[in-house]
Amino acid sequence: MENQWFTISVYSENNVGLLNRISGIFLKRHINIESLNVSKSEINNVSKFTIVVHTTENWTRKIVGQIEKQIEVIRAFYHTDDETIYQESALFKIASDLLFDERQIQNIIKDNNSQIVTVARDFFVLAKTGRRFEIDEMYEQLAPYGIMQFVRSGRISVSKDEMQISALLQEFQHH
Structure with a gap:
């Protein structure tokens, strides 16, 4: 598998220390974060982290899995450049x-x-x-x-495909 650009989108509650733990996941694997942006998302009280990395899809999948294990993280996705605007x-x-x-x-x-x-x-x-x-x-x-x-600035992006935000929202509201 060759390295390519991936945009990782993380939807989470905005808690102190989460950025530190997320960056630690990359640090442990010696993967450089090329770009990072944090902002409010389309869901009330939910933040969106947009992280750009240049690595293999295999590593990206593992990282997204690790990010999703963080208690405040609702969902995390990754997309190639072709799949994002x-x-x-x-x-x-x-x-x-x-x-x-x-x-x-x-x-x-x-x-x-x-x-x-x-x-x-x-x-x-x-x-x-x-x-x-x-x-x-x-x-x-x-x-x-x-x-x-x-x-x-860091990259800001939206996916071309629908991100099942309504399901994400329902899931978050039931917490």
């Missing part, structure tokens, strides 16, 4: 004079469908949403001009 967001902080002095900067903004979030005397901030490679491409284009600060 996903995005990341990034912010780029750039020196303000470049916006006016370097014509190419304006082309980079336009060509990457990014937005200027704010402009201050010394800097401006660009926001870009897209796939990881699209954000990487924009980074490469801006790097020669100097990036003052850069930050990227």
Whole structure:
């Protein structure tokens, strides 16, 4: 089995220490978490962890099984990139004079469908949403001009297939 990208979705009660225990499951197996996002889900009082890993399906299946054994975890799923719709967001902080002095900067903004979030005397901030490679491409284009600060979010994703959320919700409400 070869390594590929998997998105693991974990639906859980939002309890202190769960993130630590989940990351410990990956640590024990020496599997790096490439991206992590935690947010509220479509179910009231239920959090969704979105974890991206690059490993084999066999390891991913074992990890999901271990995650589901955590008491607060309601359900965990994994999907390949083909089975999900996903995005990341990034912010780029750039020196303000470049916006006016370097014509190419304006082309980079336009060509990457990014937005200027704010402009201050010394800097401006660009926001870009897209796939990881699209954000990487924009980074490469801006790097020669100097990036003052850069930050990227973890992956957010939804599965293409239905995730039986109504069954999940009923199961959770009976606890």
